[in-house]
Amino acid sequence: MSHQIISPLPGIFYRKPGPGKDPYVNEGDTVSAGQTIGLVEIMKQFSEVRAEFDGVLESFEIEDFGVVNPGDVIAVTS
Amino acid sequence: MQKLLIANRGEIAVRIIRTAREMGITTVAVVSEADKSSFAADLADEVIIIGPAPAGLSYLNHEAVLKAALDSGSDAVHPGYGFLSENAEFARKVIAAGLTWVGPSPESIELMGDKSRARRAAIDAGVPTLPGTESALQEGDDIDAIAAEIGFPLVVKASAGGGGRGIRLVEDPSQLRGTVEIAQAEALGAFNSSDVYFEKFVTRARHVEVQVLGDGETYVHLGDRDCSMQRRQQKILEEAPAPGLPDAVRERMRESSVQLARQAHYIGVGTVEFLYDPISHEVAFIEMNTRIQVEHTITEAITGMDLVREQLRIAAGEKLGLTQDDIHFSGHALEFRINAEDPDNKFMPSPGLIKTLNLPGGAGVRSDFGFIAGKTVAPFYDSLLGKIIVWAPTRELAIARAKRALDESSIEGVRSTIGLLTSLVGLDDFAEVNHHTKYIESVLDALGDTE
Structure with missing residues (x-):
């Protein structure tokens, strides 16, 4: 069963907590419900993007520093 | 200085373009993909797209900005505030490319950017510190x-x-x-x-600051400002001069700020920020900002000077040409920051298309906006849309004028701080200067919905 992680906000998606840091999670990693997988920045405010279910992060649909619109799929877990 | 590249966006880019045009300087706006039809881009003589929407790939990209400056034949770079304005490394690159950096030296930026070194410099200059x-x-x-x-x-x-x-x-x-x-x-x-x-730590403090200006030889202050109305530690309503300071405190703050600028061989405009404890009447240094500030407009209102013009003149190598005795203060000014955010929902950003934008007019009112109706507020950048500035002969009259001006103002398409600011400026606590930097959080619920 695959789940889509959707951005409720417009902004910029970041896979890392900061420059020079490791990504929160890589494709193929196991994730648990509530785990942070990235950040969306809207007008200098950062919101964490979280996995909704336990599973494996299959793929990111938005690249690091990518622009997101509300409803866009950020990642897919299974 | 013939051609000026503005390495910024929004209202400050518009502000800089306006003065440059008045001085006969050709303007080059660098924009991200998201800003290619911005108001600043409309006003500039030339527009260069330097990268995609994320600021890290456009407005903060040293090489892209420098390349635009060189390709366009610009001879100077104005960084505005935020973005690269306090980046000593970028300032060095601009200077190394043979261009004029509109700001203090990279050494001054580094000194004031290191808050413990800056504190040491302040102590040495006789600036009061905590x-x-x-x-x-x-x-x-x-x-x-x-x-x-x-x-x-x-x-x-x-x-x-x-x-x-x-x-x-x-x-x-x-x-x-x-x-x-x-x-x-x-x-x-x-x-x-x-x-x-x-x-x-001062539990209940006001935020006051002194505007300084210097050319490397002559140093003056352009008075003080109070910026105590803040939300999430960010200023939202400022005034000049700072109300209710004892004369001796104001004098010490101003004189020591000038001394700090002089000892640091500071060039251009700068702001020395202080905490003021209204109970003990003590002031103490916070930091010095080495750039034009958002709230420079209220200093312009009470001095009649154009601070961006002074920046450009001094960067071009001209002398200040005035002394402290030539600076005259008149009346009282208030600035209101109009942000695209929702005060009723934790100041949540509110991007979108601006359908209508009605700005106030009349005597003593100035509007500095980075947007006009029909433009879109992108979700990628700061939420500041613009500022409404009022001036009047006294603080009381300025408050009355501000209420009138804010009542005339409206925006459709995005949520804004207009309603909140209207409530704040009408409070007895503001009239009586009982507010402090944590004040908004303490009264937000009592104010009710602001729309």
Whole structure:
């Protein structure tokens, strides 16, 4: 069963907590419900993007520093 | 200076373009993909797209900005505020490329950017400072003893922080070691330096600041401002002069700020920021900002000067051509920051298409906006749409004029701070100067919905 992680906000998606840091999670990693997988920045405010279910992060649909619109799929877990 | 590249966006880009045009200087706007049809782009003589929407790939991209400057034949770069304005490395690159940097020297930027070095420079110049460590904590320091001498509550500040960032409160000795460790780790992560220092914490403070101006030989102050109305540690309503300061305090603040600029061989406009304790009437240095500030407009209103013109003149190598005796202060000015955000929902950003934008008119009213109706507020950048500035002969008349001007103002398409600001300026606590930097949080619920 695959789940889509959707951005409720417009902004910029970041896979890392900061420059020079490791990504929160890589494709193929196991994730648990509530785990942070990235950040969306809207007008200098950062919101964490979280996995909704336990599973494996299959793929990111938005690249690091990518622009997101509300409803866009950020990642897919299974 | 024939051709000026503006390495910024929004209202400050518009502000700089306006003065440059009045001076006969050709303007080049650099924009991200998201800003290619911005109001600033409409006004500039030339527009160069330097990268995609994320600021890290456009407005903060040194090489892209420099390439635009060289390709367009610009001979000067104005960084505005934020973005690259306090980046010494970028300033060096601009200068190395043979261009004029509209700002202080990279050395001045570095000195004031390192908050513990800046504090040391302030002490040396006779600027009042809070009890605290004179420089960054060193390995092996007895931090318990140092903290006990300063007293609690105190704050642990990151040397490379500033602007309200990188600060942690310690209320009693039991929290000290743990907080220092967290603060050092955070500082290393956020600012690439684990240096931290201690400063006494003032529970209820006002934020006051002094505008200074210098050409390397002559130094003047352009009076003070109060910026105590803040939300999330960011200013939202400012006024000049700062109300209700004892004369001796105001004088000491102004004189010592000029002295700090002089001792630092500072060039251009700068702002020395202070905490003011309205109970003890003491002021204490916070930091010096080495750029034009958002709220420079209220200083312009009470002095009749154009601060961007002064920046451009001094950067071009001209002398100040005036002394302190030539600066005359008149009346009182208020500035209201109109942000695209929702005060009724934790100041949540509110991007979108501006359908209508009605700005106030009449005597003593100025509107500096980065947007006009029909433009879209992108979700990628700061929420500041623009500022409404009012001037009147007295503070009381300025408040009355501000209420009138804000009542005339409306925006459709995005939520804004107009309603909140209308409520704030009408409060007795504001009239009586009972507000402080945590005031908005304390009254937000009582104000009710602002729309």
